Every structure is written in structure tokens, then in C-alpha cells.
Amino acid sequence: MTSGQVNPQFRLEDQGIEGLGNVYYNLIEPALVQAALTHGEGTLGRGGALLVTTGKFTGRSPNDKHVVRTDSVADSIWWENNAEMSPAGFDALYTDMIEHMKGRDYFVQDLIGGADPAHAINVRMVTELAWHGLFIRHMLRRPDAEALKDFTADFTVINCPSFRADPKKHDCRSETVIATNFDRKLILIANTEYAGENKKSVFSLLNYLLPEENVMPMHCSANHAMGNPVDSAVFFGLSGTGKTTLSADPERVLIGDDEHGWSDRGIFNFEGGCYAKTIHLCREAEPEIFATTTKFATVIENMVFDPDTLELDFEDDSLTANMRCAYPLEYISNASPTAMGGHPKNIIMLTCDAFGVLPPIARLTPAQAMYHFLSGFTSKVAGTERGVTEPEPTFSTCFGAPFMPRRPEVYGNLLRDKIAEHGATCWLVNTGWTGGAHGTGSRMPIHATRALLSAALDGTLAEREFRKDENFGFEVPLTAPSVPEVLLNPRRTWDNPESYDRQAARLVDLFADNFEQYLPYIDEDVRAAAIG
DSSP states (O other): OEEESSOOSSOGGGGTOOSOSOEEESOOHHHHHHHHHHTTOOEEOGGGOEEEOOTTOOSBOGGGEEEEOOTTTTTTSOTTTSEEEOHHHHHHHHHHHHHHHTTSOEEEEEEEEOSSTTTOEEEEEEESSHHHHHHHHHHSBOOOHHHHHTOOOSEEEEEETTOOOOHHHHTSSSSOEEEEETTTTEEEEESOOOTHHHHHHHHHHHHHHGGGGTOEEEEEEEEEETTEEEEEEEEEOOTTSSHHHHHOOTTEEEEESSEEEEOSSOEEESOSEEEEEOTTOOTTTOHHHHHHTTSTTOEEESOOBOTTTOOBOSSOOSSOSOOEEEEEGGGSTTBOSSOEEOSEEEEEEEEOOTTSOSOSEEEEOHHHHHHHHHHOEEEEOTTSBTTOOSOEEEEOGGGOGGGOOSOHHHHHHHHHHHHHHHTOEEEEEEOSEESSSTTTSEEOOHHHHHHHHHHHHHTSGGGSOEEEOTTTOOEEESOBTTBOHHHHSHHHHSSOHHHHHHHHHHHHHHHHHHHGGGGGGSOHHHHHHHHO
16 A cells, blocks of 8 residues: 655555555655654654654664675775675565565655755655654755656665664674665665664765765765855764854854765755754754754654653753754754855864864864865764763764765865865864863863854954964964963863873874875875874
């Protein structure tokens, strides 16, 4: 049986997926909320938000991501970072998953990845949970009803949380699996209810496809100046470094909060919504994001709430520190209607430094930008991945290694070439610790970070006097508007400067050791930045 708002000509049966129960095609938000409540998947919250939990998986499972090794991709996948799966294992996984799905209800959303039609792909999302359908309807871009009638998917994603993989039979690592087969144009997700796997599977897909079109896929947020889409900025960073928070500047237009492409025409959002962390979210600091938590059909994921009043508890992380809300871009009043902008004038690389060594902002040369982009230093924030319970220093190349199917140099070279062609100014911004390492120091004040970013984006920071950092060689402003001078020199914020020196030397060594893997693949100017 099929049902839905728009029943496309191309159905699951045409893809060889038969014997399912009710299949609901392209339900809109009210119907998806109703279906989720009917199926007992969540609770209706204040304002009509949908309150859900994801069971034992409250973050991504990066070790369970696989790419099927076929002749067409064997020489282009970064296999050290992407677990391989045999075609036979994938075929068995697909067969067993489809058999498991028979007789069960499923929800189909036909959506688009990419705001620029020249580089967009059509994605069919098949989800066992109605709320996953609602989530991905927020996160990807929605074609209009007329376009849906003739919709043909470039790739299909099937998400079945109730299915458990067999590692031996299906050639995977555990009962949880996210497997991509580029030849069959299929992505299979099993044994996890964490909704982020849906959107990140599409991001990983675009990260593989777009470099062949000279498009730089970026794990970043983006905005542009009011009334001037040409004056755009991108914010690279892993989850928890502030991409969503810092790009949601009321004085600028939001292009998107997580995934973008940089083409020959400019930048464009892959998505149609935002997936914001809500731990410690407050109305005063983040009024627009806070307001989405009581808007209709916003998905509230893994938040504790009062069973009587339905009040959300933004401080209680007993379920996970990775509590989130997912909502469409139009819920942010200053969101771009086109989700596109010009070539970025400023590139911000966000890092959460748990060592307390890096300054709150530094200006990078193009070579230093590629060095820090390939290094991708940050700290994993509690909850974003399974098993991470406190900030953990790490290097995640391109500020998104879990989503990079190709070798890092592919993305690094694309970034270098585009910076050279379009003349972007690059900044490294530390949203982590100051005055000491994690456990001793304190988090960088958000108001200081915002003030520094505002000055960087409007050009006034570049007019200040800079010093050369003795540890990393980048330039650090001596003064900045509305920011205490002491904060700009992290050594001065420590009670014991000698302890800072030891910590800084340790971090420099960690950078050097990590970067050795890239030395055979980089140009001399980047090599000089790495060792100088």
C-alpha cells in the first residue's frame, strides 16, 4: 500500500524493494509529526516541537562507516580512513535488510542535496522512523510538488534502525553499519537511531562526488553581509567548535550551519536546515536558535524535559551532552532565501583547544591556512561521538575526517587553489580554553569570540598591529575592539607562564608528529609553514 502527499512515478517497487507494509511518500511536516506520535516515536512538545530520544546511540558511529571496494573507486578512496566492504558483503547486507523490512511501514522523502542546481543531487531517503523522515526533510532541500512528480533519485539511502548487521556475513565491524556503494548508488544504515547519520551520509557522498566538478566540499557554516551576498565568510570546524552559534550572527545573513560547497560561482549550502547543539543553550545568548525549540515540527533530540509542563532542561546532560534540535532554515529570521553567496572574503578555521595554548584569533598566510586545514586540530566534544565523555585533543584533517572519502590532499589543494584565485583572508579562531588547559582554565568567553569575528569580518581587525606567535609563526593582534589585551596573549592568562611554555611545546610537537603524514604530498611553502 502506498500513501502520501505526492506519490512519485518512480516507486520503491521500481527499485526492486517489494513486500513492505504501508509506504508513505513525501509526507509534509504535520503528517510526519502525526505519524511519529501515532507510532509512539516521541512526545509533542511546546509549540508543536517533537521530542525524541535515540536509545543507546546518541552520536555518530565513525568506526562503523564502510565504502564498498569496487573497481570504479578503488584508486580514489582514502582507505586508511574509510573501512572497506566487499561487494559480496554489501549484497548480502542489502538482501537481508530488505527481507527484514517486509511487512513494515516506511517513510520516503525525495529531497535534494545542494542549493546550486548546477551541482545538486537528488536523494531518496527511506526511513523506518517517521521522525527520521521529518528530520531529513528539515536537513536536506525540498523540491516543490511539481518537481516531485518526475523525481528520479541519483542515490538512495535506506535507514533501518531495527536491523542488526552480521559482521561476519556482511563484512562489517559490528551490528551497526553505514555502508556506501557508489556503483549501486545506495547507502545502507542499520542499528542506530541517531538521526545525524542520515545527513552525514549525504555529506560524505557529496564529499566524494563534487571534487570531480572542481567544487570544494566543506564541513563549515557560512554567512554573508546584510544586503551583500558577495561579502561572504565560511567557518570550518568540527561539531562543538561553534559553527552554528558563530555563523548565526544577527548582523549577517545565514547561508547555512554545517555543509557547503565552493564552486566557480561562489559558495552554496548543501542543506535546507540546521542541526544545533542545545546543551547550555540560553535565550539571551542565542535568541533565534533558542526560539526554534518551541516551533512546530522542530525535532528535539535527546533532551530531558518535565513530563508535566514539557519544559526543556538545557543543562541536564544525563541522556547525552550531544543534545540537539533540528529545524528548517526559514525558522531563522535572517536566513538566506537562496542559501548561496559569493566567493568568501574571509575563511575562519574554528578549533576547540583543550590545551589552552592557542590565542583566540590569529591571521594565517595561505600556506599556514593549508597547514592548519590539513591538521584539523581541535578537541572532540563530549557526546558528539560514542565514548567521548570529556574534551579530547585530536587531529581531524580538513576539520571533518570522518566524512572525507578522498585523501586529505585532494581537499587541501582545492582550498589552496580557491584561496589563491579569490584572495580570501584566513583566520584561526580558538573557542576552547584559556588561562590553562581543560580542568584548570576556562572556556573562551563567547562575547570575546564574537567581537573578534566581527572585527575580522568588517576589516577593522586587519588594521591593528600584530605580533608573530613564537610557537606557530602566525600573526596575532595586539589589540582588538571590546576584547581585553591579556586575552590575546594566552601565555599571560596562565598563572604560571612556564607551565604554558611546556604545554605549548607539547602541542607544537603533536602538530609536527601529526603532519609528517602529509609531507610527501605538499608544496614547499606549506612544508615551510609546517616546520617554521
